[in-house]
Amino acid sequence: MKDLFRNEKMTRREFIKTSARTGIGIGLGLTAAGSILIGAGNKSGGKKPEELVKMTWMTPRGTLDVPDDYDLWVAKKMGYFEELGLDVDLEPGPQDSFACTKFVDQKQADLGYPSPGVLTASVEQGMDVIMMFEMMIGQVFDFAVKPDSPIKDVHDIEGKTMSLGFAGWEVIVEPIFLELGIDPKSVTYIYSGMQMGQAVAMGQADVALSWEGLRAQWQAQGLDLRYFVGQKFSIMPANGYAGRKSDLKDPAKRDLLVRFLKASAMGIHFYTVNSRAAAQIMYDSLPAVREQMKPKLAYESMNQLAFPNSEGERRGKGYGWFDVEGWNKYLDIVYKLGQTSKRLNIDEVITNDLVKEANDFSRSRVAKDAKNFKLNDEWAAVQETKGPYF
Numbered sequence: 001m002k003d004l005f006r007n008e009k010m011t012r013r014e015f016i017k018t019s020a021r022t023g024i025g026i027g028l029g030l031t032a033a034g035s036i037l038i039g040a041g042n043k044s045g046g047k048k049p050e051e052l053v054k055m056t057w058m059t060p061r062g063t064l065d066v067p068d069d070y071d072l073w074v075a076k077k078m079g080y081f082e083e084l085g086l087d088v089d090l091e092p093g094p095q096d097s098f099a100c101t102k103f104v105d106q107k108q109a110d111l112g113y114p115s116p117g118v119l120t121a122s123v124e125q126g127m128d129v130i131m132m133f134e135m136m137i138g139q140v141f142d143f144a145v146k147p148d149s150p151i152k153d154v155h156d157i158e159g160k161t162m163s164l165g166f167a168g169w170e171v172i173v174e175p176i177f178l179e180l181g182i183d184p185k186s187v188t189y190i191y192s193g194m195q196m197g198q199a200v201a202m203g204q205a206d207v208a209l210s211w212e213g214l215r216a217q218w219q220a221q222g223l224d225l226r227y228f229v230g231q232k233f234s235i236m237p238a239n240g241y242a243g244r245k246s247d248l249k250d251p252a253k254r255d256l257l258v259r260f261l262k263a264s265a266m267g268i269h270f271y272t273v274n275s276r277a278a279a280q281i282m283y284d285s286l287p288a289v290r291e292q293m294k295p296k297l298a299y300e301s302m303n304q305l306a307f308p309n310s311e312g313e314r315r316g317k318g319y320g321w322f323d324v325e326g327w328n329k330y331l332d333i334v335y336k337l338g339q340t341s342k343r344l345n346i347d348e349v350i351t352n353d354l355v356k357e358a359n360d361f362s363r364s365r366v367a368k369d370a371k372n373f374k375l376n377d378e379w380a381a382v383q384e385t386k387g388p389y390f
Contacts, residue, residue, distance in 0.1 A: 052087035055260055058100045060113040060239055064092050065288035067302035068213055070278045071267030071309065073285040078369055080266045084259040098122060101129045104244055111243045111260060116330055117171045117339070119242060123348050124340050130245040131350045133261045133320035133358065136238035137311040139230030141172060142215055144197055144208040147226045151206060154228040158182045163196040163205035164189050173209060175333045176234055184337070197223045212304040212390070220297040229390040231308065235326040238308075240350075248353070261358035265319035266366050268309050273370035275303060280379040295382050300389070307387035318359035322350045 057072065072090055075081050081088045091109070096102070100112030101122035114122065114131070122129050143162075145151045151160065157180075162173065169191075174184040192199040196208040197218045208225070210218065215227055230236075241261065247253040271278035279299045283289060289298055312321030327350055335343040 051085070052082060053085055053256060054087050054089070055111070055256065056089045056091055056109045057111045057241070057260070058091050058103060058109045058113065060100050060115065060118075062092055062094065062099075063288075064090055065286050065292070066213070067279070067282055067289060067293075067298050068305050070271060070282040070302055070306060071264050073282045074267035074270045074278050075263040077281045077285065078266075078270065080263040081260075084263055086256070086259055086263065088260065088263075101127050101242065104129050104242060107244075111241050111257070113239050114242055115172075115239050116237050116327075117175075117334070119240075120331070120334055120340055120344060120349060123344060124342075128244045128246050129242050130248075130348070131240040131242040131322075132257060132354050133241040133264065134237065134312065134322045134350070135240045135320070136212075136305065136308040137315075137321070137323050138238065138308060138326065139176070139234035139236045140211050140238035140305070140308075141176065141230045141234075142210040142212065143228040143230075144200055144210045144215070144218070144225040145206065145228075146200060146203075147224055149206065149226065154233050155180055155182060157187065157207055159186045160206035161188045161190060163192045163199040163208040165191065165193060165196060165209070167191055169209065171339055174337055175330060175339070176230070176236060178333045178337060179234055179236060179329065197225055200225060212308070213301045216297065216301040216304050217293075220293070220300075231388070231390050235323070236330050237323065237326050240320075240322075248351070254354075258354050258357045261320060261354055262361055265358050266361050268306070268319050269313075269361075269363055269366045270370045271306050272310050272313070273367045274373055275299075275306065276375055276379050276382055276384055277370055277373035278302070278306070279382075280373075280375060283379075295378055299382055300385075303385065303387065303389045307389050312355075318355050320355045320358055322352050322355075324350075324352075 059069065069090065072088070076088065098118055098121070100114050101118060103109040104112045105122070105127035113135070119129065119131055143154060143157065151157060157177070164170070164173070170184070170189060177184045177187065190199060190205045192205070197210065199205045200208040201223055210227065218225060241264070243257050247257060267278070276299065279295070279302050282302060283295060283298050293301065310319065313319050315321070324346060328346055331344050331346065331349065334340050
């Protein structure tokens with residue numbers, strides 16, 4: 001662990017400047033470059049394959065080789081994008097925290113997948129972006145401690161040492177601390193790259209930042225840690241799909257966004273009916289994931305994120321629905337912390353306007369697709385589990 005080092009806190013504005021120069025990323029907020037653009041080609045419905053409209057979605061992580069985006073791989077495999085008249089490119093792209101909003105703003109991509117922190121900073125900078133589809137209601141980030149740690153409650157983190165990936169990730173954890181009533185200034189940070197869990201296991205930090213999906217990977221790696229799962233103590237929002245606010249004023253472009261989000265919703269619904277089938281599709285689509293993980297681990301990692309993806313549906317609001325209460329609380333807190341120079345209005349940041357249309361698909365038809373999907377022998381041997389996965 002010789003790479004661990006202590007550093008001074010960096011302000012949000014300093015981090016924005018630094019990330020633009022160096023490509024350092026915030027948590028789940030890295031991204032890509034694309035080709036396309038919305039509105040190219042025939043805009044009518046019922047297209048033949050040669051008339052499909054090109055669209056590009058950009059990952060928030062700088063890589064596609066993660067289980068998280070199963071809904072989009074399902075939509076590709078099952079032909080949902082194509083039947084809705086779309087030819088969708090999924091792009092990895094540069095290691096730049098703001099790539100997923102900058103490229104959308106600059107019309108080099110149609111949709112990105114920013115974290116709330118990246119989204120709010122982008123809106124404040126005047127980028128033409130708004131989140132249109134909430135992928136996970138509630139907190140995606142978790143905290144990890146050693147099993148015998150004296151930290152018995154999440155509030156006990158006050159005054160302790162926390163392992164983060166990189167300088168700048170304070171903007172992830174400090175809104176959570178304020179939500180919990182913890183003084184952010186009381187916490188000392190250690191920056192350990194992606195060895196955050198190892199730093200805690202070796203006694204070089206009291207607490208590590210983790211997140212759903214990564215938690216399963218650490219467990220599979222044999223890291224013996226105890227977790228405070230964010231879904232249990234925080235209503236803060238998580239990443240979602242963001243596009244251009246100006247496109248919502250153009251009926252043809254708005255229609256294409258709805259189609260993309262509908263295909264995603266169909267992919268999530270497919271998962272709720274046959275989670276192993278969704279995992280197999282994702283796994284078969286990503287050779288690097290097959291190299292990194294056995295099916296059991298890939299399944300568990302996917303489930304930790306996929307189960308909360310359907311929270312809006314469980315609440316009767318539909319896939320992609322935003323919990324406005326959680327977002328308003330988040331906007332209050334980031335303003336109080338000085339992470340935004342003004343208190344942003346909710347309608348500057350998110351919109352539920354496309355959710356109803358995105359959910360206008362035959363659930364029985366998608367359920368039939370999922371039930372009829374034939375698992376191969378490897379995936380048939382994986383034990384199916386039901387959520388919640390925290």
